[in-house]
Amino acid sequence: MDSFRKYVAEFFGTFVLVFLGCGTAMLVGCDASSGCGYLLTALAFGLVIVGMAYCIGNISGCHINPAVSLGVLITGGMTGADFCGYVVAQVLGAFVGSAMLGAIFNLGDIQDMTGGFGANGLGSLTEVPGQITAKSVCAGLLIEAILTFIFVLTILGVTSKKFKHGSFGGLIIGFTLTLVHIFGIGLTGTSVNPARSIAPAVFAGGDAFKYVWVFIVGPLAGAALAALLYKWFEAAVPEPKAAVEAEKAVKAVKTAPSKPNNNKKKKK
Numbered sequence: 001m002d003s004f005r006k007y008v009a010e011f012f013g014t015f016v017l018v019f020l021g022c023g024t025a026m027l028v029g030c031d032a033s034s035g036c037g038y039l040l041t042a043l044a045f046g047l048v049i050v051g052m053a054y055c056i057g058n059i060s061g062c063h064i065n066p067a068v069s070l071g072v073l074i075t076g077g078m079t080g081a082d083f084c085g086y087v088v089a090q091v092l093g094a095f096v097g098s099a100m101l102g103a104i105f106n107l108g109d110i111q112d113m114t115g116g117f118g119a120n121g122l123g124s125l126t127e128v129p130g131q132i133t134a135k136s137v138c139a140g141l142l143i144e145a146i147l148t149f150i151f152v153l154t155i156l157g158v159t160s161k162k163f164k165h166g167s168f169g170g171l172i173i174g175f176t177l178t179l180v181h182i183f184g185i186g187l188t189g190t191s192v193n194p195a196r197s198i199a200p201a202v203f204a205g206g207d208a209f210k211y212v213w214v215f216i217v218g219p220l221a222g223a224a225l226a227a228l229l230y231k232w233f234e235a236a237v238p239e240p241k242a243a244v245e246a247e248k249a250v251k252a253v254k255t256a257p258s259k260p261n262n263n264k265k266k267k268k
Contacts, residue, residue, distance in 0.1 A: 003081075003082060003085060005059055005060075006059060006060040006061075006082070006085070006086070007060075007085045007086065007088070007089040008089070009056040009059040009060035009062075010056075010060050010063060010064055010086050010089040010090050010093065011089040011090070011092055011093040011096075012056065012093060013052040013055075013056050013060070013062055013063075013064035013093065014064040014065075014089070014090040014091075014092075014093030014094050014097070014195050014196070015093035015094070015096050015097040015100075016048055016051075016052060016064075016097070017045065017048045017049070017052070017064050017093075017094075017097070017193075017196060018093070018094045018097030018098055018101075018118075018195075018196055018199060018200070019097040019100055019101060020044055020048050021041070021044050021045040021048055021118070021196070022097070022098065022101060022114075022117060022118030022196070022200055023044075023097075023101050023104075023118070024040055024041050024044035025037070025041040025044075025113070025114050025118035025189075026101060026105065026110075026112045026113055026114050026117065026118050027110070027113060028040050028041065028113060029113030029114065030113075030114060030118075030185050030186075030189065032124075032185065032186035037113070038182075038185055038186065039182070041181065041185060042178050042181035042182045042185060042190075043178055045177055045178065045181050045190075046174040046175060046176075046177045046178030046179075046181065047174060047178075048174075049062070049064075049170070049173055049174040049177050050170050050171055050173075050174035052064060053169065053170025053173060053174065054170050057169075057170060060086070061077075061159070062170075063086055063090070064090060064093070064193075064195075065090065065192070065193040065194075065195060065196070065219075066086070066087045066090055066091075066193070066194045066195055066219075066220070067148050067151075067152060067192060067193060067194060067219040067220055067222065067223035068151075068152055068155055068193075068223065069083050069086045069087060069090070070083070070220055070223045070224060070227070071152040071155065071156055071223040071224070071226055071227040071230075072156075072227075073227075074223075074224060074227035074228065074231070075156060075227050075230060075231055075234075087195070090195040091194075091195045091198060091199070093195070094195040094196055094198060094199035094200075095198075095199045095202070097199065098117055098199040098200050098202075098203045099203075101117060101118075102117065102203055115204075116200065116203075116204030116206070116208050117199075117200035117203045117204045117208075118189070118200050119189070119197070119200035119201045119203075119204040119208035119212075120188050120189040120190070120191045120197045120200075120201070120208070120212075120214075120215045121188065121189055121207060121208055121211070122136045122137065122139075122140045122188065122207070122211055122214065123207070124186060124187055124188070125139045125140060125187060125188070130207075132207060132211065137211065137214060139187075140187075140188050140211070140214045140215075140218065141214055141217060141218045141221075142218075143184060143187050143188050143218070144184075144188060144191055144192065144214065144215060144218025144219050144222065145218045145219070145221045145222035145225070146222060147180040147183065147184050147190065147192050147222065148191075148192040148218065148219040148220075148221075148222030148223050148226070149222035149223070149225055149226045150176070150180060150226075151176055151177060151180050151192050151222075151226075152222065152223040152226035152227065153226040153229065153230055154172065154173065154176045155173055155176075156226065156227065156230040157230065158172050158173060160230075160234060162234060162237050162239065177192070180192060188214075188215070191215035191218070191219055192219050192222075193219060194215060194216040194219055194220065197212055197215035197216065197219075198212060198215075198216070201215075
């Protein structure tokens with residue numbers, strides 16, 4: 001039941017991320033030359049993370065991103081079974097978010113300023129619109145891997161049990177997501193999240209769906225590298241004194257010889 005609650009939390013959080021993040025992009029557009037819609041979209045994604053961190057963070061950790069879940073898995077923060085459950089819940093939440101946006105924009109006759117449900121793309125990395133080349137794909141993979149690497153490395157550092165960052169973790173993570181969006185929106189639309197990319201790409205179709213694999217492979221590769229590097233970083237940091245003492249106490253209890261029960265009533 002506890003795992004199911006975590007999956008529901010991840011479903012809800014990813015739904016909110018896609019609904020408000022991609023929804024903002026669809027309303028205001030993401031043209032780098034205009035600036036306003038660009039920044040509003042970056043802020044929308046970052047602020048969702050801030051809100052969800054303090055809403056579902058205590059339930060599931062507020063991953064709402066398969067790349068983040070992969071990083072946590074590699075660093076030993078979750079089981080393989082939970083990882084699979086998280087990813088399924090995240091992708092389903094993203095699909096429901098995109099479906100709700102489609103219904104609202106169609107029923108309200110609202111123009112989608114992105115032309116494709118806020119899906120990621122490689123169009124900005126080509127000289128000729130519509131002609132995506134191998135160079136474009138390589139650039140997209142590199143951008144997404146680097147941005148996800150930065151994002152996941154930050155998350156692992158902020159949430160590490162070896163350090164006390166107080167209650168500001170959600171703000172730091174949200175601001176970091178905003179930062180990577182400010183850089184990446186004009187290049188790939190900024191994914192750093194396979195679930196956020198898969199659902200809009202399926203609804204948009206065309207090149208968005210054809211090249212969605214870039215926004216799955218890139219973020220997952222970046223997350224894996226971030227997790228491996230952080231494990232190496234953290235290996236040099238000693239465990240907190242309180243945690244070491246607690247572990248010693250537990251071991252002492254487990255290894256202590258059992259005492260005979262002298263309170264038994266003597267047989268008459």
